[in-house]
Amino acid sequence: MGLVVDNFPAACLPSAAEALRAPLRAFLTATLGGRPAHERARTWTGFDREFSRKLGEQGWLGITFPREYGGGGMDAFARFVLVEELLAAGAPIAAHWIGDRQSGPLLLRFGTEEQRRVHLPRICRGEVVFCIGMSEPGAGSDLASVRTRATPHAGGWLLNGAKVWTTYGHKSDYMIALVRTSGKPEDRQQGLSQFIIDLRLPGISVRPIALGTGDADFSEFHFEDVRLGADALVGHEGNGWAQVNAELAFERGGPERIYSSLVLLEQWAAQIGDDADDSERLGRLLARLAPLRAMSLSITGSLARGESPITEAALFKDAGTSFEQSVPQLVAESIAAHPERMHAPELLRTLAFLMQLNHVFSLRGGTREILRGMIARGLGLR
Ligand SMILES: Cc1cc2nc3c(=O)[nH]c(=O)nc-3n(C[C@H](O)[C@H](O)[C@H](O)COP(=O)(O)OP(=O)(O)OC[C@H]3O[C@@H](n4cnc5c(N)ncnc54)[C@H](O)[C@@H]3O)c2cc1C
Structure with a gap:
């Protein structure tokens, strides 16, 4: 009981958030029309850039981001209603999902002003697709043992290593990756940092991985001497573990x-x-x-x-x-x-x-x- 009272204080949806439901439902009925249920059942794993762009035109992407970055300036409750309606309708939201849910909020919290100005408005317009580069071969549950490494190089960084199980990595424009910038894998949480990686850079190879359902939702990445600018670092060098944990609260x-x-x-x-x-x-x-x-x-x-x-x-x-x-x-x-x-x-x-x-x-x-x-x-x- 203490757990419920102390850790989960009751919260109600404010009327401003509830007011989003009617226009959202009308939009979703008009846009999704007669999509069959087995397609709608994919919900947040359904990938459709065009649908995401349409949602952006309505002002429903980055709804919690400040207006100065193209966002809606609304609170997390508004996003709750938005997500609830999108999922109930079985909307294909994977193309904007990661950027809207976690990469954008991460950049807002830890990114530089330049990173915010470059990326947030494009997330809000549904123009860019982000993916999450946490898991690696041998570092899934044990995330602190990541081996992909960025070393200082010519004023920026040189990236080498691999990532796996990256949802829609092969269809993404950017990855926010957790990598080691100092020490050894045995140093665990120490020496990890996050980078924003433009997936068109030379030295990056990617291959899709098919699920048992037949959908190719995942991918595997290899990074070979990929040159990243100094501006690719997100937040502080060595602070990656704390940042990634804050990101996972958005994710879960x-x-x-x-x-x-x-x-x-x-x-x-x-x-x-x-x-x-x-x-x-x-x-x-x-x-x-x-x-x-x-x-x-x-x-x-x-x-x-x-x-x-x-x-x-x-x-x-x-x-x-x-x-x-x-x-x-x-x-x-x-x-x-x-x-x-x-x-x-x-x-x-x-x-x-x-x-x-x-x-x-x-x-x-x-x-x-x-x-x-x-x-x-x-x-x-x-
Ligand atoms: C649909 C899907 C989408 C995903 N998308 C992404 C993504 O976009 N980006 C990304 O980075 N990753 C992604 N992942 C990867 C996911 O985060 C990992 O699969 C997960 O963290 C487990 O890691 P692993 O696969 O290496 O399994 P392992 O870590 O090898 O675990 C295997 C089994 O052992 C158990 N186990 C491991 N360690 C312990 C322990 N200490 N105590 C008890 N049990 C333990 C686990 O619970 C699991 O059952 C995705 C995975 C799925 C299934």
Whole structure:
């Protein structure tokens, strides 16, 4: 109980944020039209630059960034409503997702004025795609052991190494990477820094990696003597670990950690009729969803106050992804219990897609085991 009261103070959506819903819904209905459910089920992994540009034209990218950088000047609650509506509609948001959610806020917090002026307006217009260069072969959960290295060179830096599992890296314009600038991998959190890397630079090679679903969402990068200017450093040299942890709070606390199966849930709920077992299944899911949404809203309140709710975001992500994973399982259970029903082919197609994908929900953004270790440490239990 202490955990809930102290770490998750109740937060309500202000009316200015709620006011965004109606125009957003109208826009999404007009723009997404009749996209089939199995496509909409990709939600934040659906990549469509044109859609992102249209959202930018409406002023709905960088909605929390200051107006002087092309942003909307609104608070984190406005972004909560925006994200909630985009995910509920199954909008393809991957092309702007990383820039809007974490690279832009990271640059706002730690970047130079020049970095903000160059990158933020373009993120707000949906013109640039960012990716996250944290994981490496041999440094996933154990992120502090990264080996990719930038060494001082001719007034800038020389980059060598590799990154892997980079979401949409092969379709991105920039990567913000965590690399070593001093010491050895054994020095762990010491000597790490973040760089913004223009992915067109010579010496960079990239290859897409296909998922089990057939979508090529990931990529693998190799950096060979890539020359970076002094202006590629984000924040302070050696401060990369603290910066990356602040970035991960943006990455873990949002409503995307509960809504990855929402398109399927809605589709299934629409066809269960008055079946008592299915109504009970639906009730169980909704009873879990409501407090999870309240937790995400509470984290949004912390972010709006400028805090960095690292433990809370880890706890929410662990509980939220368990929920997302249970939706396809329960829907499959319901379908198996009713072999006599004619199930809509689109429902089965959406279910098949999510059954193949749902194991990644608890891997991306940090695995369940790692998050639970962080939660235990954050609560002083370890
Ligand atoms: C869909 C998806 C998108 C991703 N996008 C990106 C991206 O854009 N950018 C990026 O940098 N990375 C990305 N990743 C990578 C992701 O962050 C890593 O996969 C994750 O951190 C795990 O690292 P790993 O794959 O090296 O597994 P490992 O670290 O090798 O872990 C393997 C297993 O061992 C467990 N384990 C490891 N260490 C411990 C421990 N100390 N205690 C208990 N259990 C442990 C883990 O929980 C896991 O189950 C993405 C991953 C997925 C699935």
